[in-house]
Amino acid sequence: MKKSSDSKPLKICLLTYRGNPNCGGQGVYIKHLSKGLTDLGHQVDVVSGPPYPHLDPNVRLHKLPSLDLYNPEHSFRPQKVRDLVNPLNMYEYLTMCFGRFPEPFTFGVRAYRYLRKSKINYDIVHDNQCLAYGIGKIAQKIVPTIATIHHPMTFDKQEYLRVAKTDLKKRRINRWFAFIDMQKEVARQLSRIVTVSECSKIDIAQEFSINLSKFHVVPNGIDNEYFYPVQNDSRPENSVIVTNSSDTPLKGLHYLLEAVAKVRKKHPVKLTVIGEPKKNGTIKRFITELGIGDIVHFTGRIKNEEFAGYYSKATVAVVPSLYEGFGLPAAEAMACGVPLISTSGGALPEVVGDAGIIVLPADADALAKEIIFLFKHPEQRKKMAQAGINRVNSVFNWSIAAREMIKIYRETIDGYRRIS
Numbered sequence: 001m002k003k004s005s006d007s008k009p010l011k012i013c014l015l016t017y018r019g020n021p022n023c024g025g026q027g028v029y030i031k032h033l034s035k036g037l038t039d040l041g042h043q044v045d046v047v048s049g050p051p052y053p054h055l056d057p058n059v060r061l062h063k064l065p066s067l068d069l070y071n072p073e074h075s076f077r078p079q080k081v082r083d084l085v086n087p088l089n090m091y092e093y094l095t096m097c098f099g100r101f102p103e104p105f106t107f108g109v110r111a112y113r114y115l116r117k118s119k120i121n122y123d124i125v126h127d128n129q130c131l132a133y134g135i136g137k138i139a140q141k142i143v144p145t146i147a148t149i150h151h152p153m154t155f156d157k158q159e160y161l162r163v164a165k166t167d168l169k170k171r172r173i174n175r176w177f178a179f180i181d182m183q184k185e186v187a188r189q190l191s192r193i194v195t196v197s198e199c200s201k202i203d204i205a206q207e208f209s210i211n212l213s214k215f216h217v218v219p220n221g222i223d224n225e226y227f228y229p230v231q232n233d234s235r236p237e238n239s240v241i242v243t244n245s246s247d248t249p250l251k252g253l254h255y256l257l258e259a260v261a262k263v264r265k266k267h268p269v270k271l272t273v274i275g276e277p278k279k280n281g282t283i284k285r286f287i288t289e290l291g292i293g294d295i296v297h298f299t300g301r302i303k304n305e306e307f308a309g310y311y312s313k314a315t316v317a318v319v320p321s322l323y324e325g326f327g328l329p330a331a332e333a334m335a336c337g338v339p340l341i342s343t344s345g346g347a348l349p350e351v352v353g354d355a356g357i358i359v360l361p362a363d364a365d366a367l368a369k370e371i372i373f374l375f376k377h378p379e380q381r382k383k384m385a386q387a388g389i390n391r392v393n394s395v396f397n398w399s400i401a402a403r404e405m406i407k408i409y410r411e412t413i414d415g416y417r418r419i420s
Contacts, residue, residue, distance in 0.1 A: 014033070019053030029148070048062075050068040050071070062114070101176050131147055147193055148196070152200075155250065195217055198347070219351075222328075223398070241318070244256075271295060316340075319340070319343065321361070334352070
């Protein structure tokens with residue numbers, strides 16, 4: 001018989017140093033995990049720095065304001081000069097001026113102060129890849145704490161360094177990623193770490209020097225409210241879609257652009273990129289160099305409600321990333337019933353399974369070959385589309401993820417009680 005404590009609702013505090021609902025995966029993760037936990041009958045509060053996540057009405061959001069220095073409306077400067085009177089804000093501003101990324105550290109300080117004064121007796125705190133010193137203090141002094149690490153940021157740093165052309169640029173990259181040393185130190189202090197794939201588990205353990213026994217793998221779910229197969233008469237021919245407009249080298253968009261240029265020489269093709277590139281970034285320059293500006297369309301930021309419609313107008317979806325800790329765009333494309341070509345970077349083979357075509361990362365020739373193959377074989381596209389839908393429905397579910405997370409929370413709480 002289970003103990004009564006094993007079934008009582010938990011008071012859960014989710015921490016995210018930024019929760020942007022429209023860019024990056026942090027806001028998506030927090031939104032759906034918090035809803036999944038609430039749907040199971042638990043009390044969930046989200047403590048977030050800006051930009052703030054969009055949450056279910058049953059989840060309470062506590063905002064921890066910062067200078068929000070990466071807000072495009074006032075990039076790299078405080079919105080109000082008087083905010084610099086606060087010593088922590090001044091530290092955040094000066095650290096940014098010296099080329100470092102202060103948000104994780106300063107959020108950790110703010111989160112520790114908030115929880116130290118909070119009158120809510122949380123049963124567990126769950127940090128979303130902030131891993132700041134303040135999070136370590138929360139774990140040591142206030143309440144049992146775990147963290148999700150989606151993938152090791154060391155890989156991002158390595159790829160940025162690989163493509164950097166000057167020593168000055170390399171020094172800037174090393175400065176910006178200095179927060180990784182803090183994250184490694186704090187991660188080693190936590191009793192349990194959640195990650196989203198077996199690949200990430202192994203890579204994080206190696207990069208952060210953490211014993212594999214500390215890890216629990218809980219795959220992400222897919223939001224079927226926004227990602228589903230639209231029933232239309234037929235998909236357009238010769239259309240490729242990718243949800244990666246980032247200039248981040250690790251996302252591999254350069255290789256897809258190169259592949260599309262190769263496809264064009266043999267077969268009609270159009271590429272839709274959901275998102276928008278940096279104004280003077282490398283992506284725009286590369287498109288000009290390849291001479292494919294007339295067949296590449298950037299959508300700009302789109303609403304969640306628009307994703308399924310865009311996917312319904314694509315013949316093939318491609319995920320060209322060099323590395324993914326999970327690979328949400330791959331699962332989202334499959335959920336929408338789009339035949340998928342993916343690289344084998346990181347955890348992508350775990351996500352795709354046998355429902356898509358997998359090629360090696362950084363191989364534009366292989367991408368081009370498979371795009372042309374699917375363009376020419378509609379029956380194969382139909383089989384792959386259904387296989388992707390079936391895989392997502394059976395594996396990537398936020399309700400399953402939330403139930404698994406509750407088991408981890410209870411194990412962590414029980415272990416904390418035994419030690420104390």
